[in-house]
Amino acid sequence: MPPVLISCPTTGNLVPTGVNIVNRNEMGDDSRLLIACPECGRDHEWTPDDAVLAPE
Ligand SMILES: [Zn+2]
Structure with missing residues (x-):
């Protein structure tokens, strides 16, 4: 499973x-x-649209 960045x-x-995650579809769009x-050092709110899968 690739780490999500x-x-x-x-x-x-x-x-x-x-x-x-195994694939992006496991994460709800909202x-x-x-x-x-x-x-x-701050907190960031992110959504699946912001996510990048780490290269293998
Ligand atoms: Zn930051």
């Missing part, structure tokens, strides 16, 4: 969300999730 809106770097960002 999002792009930190503060630094622009990809950060791991701690979520692993899911709202919060991560404590390791890049900037």
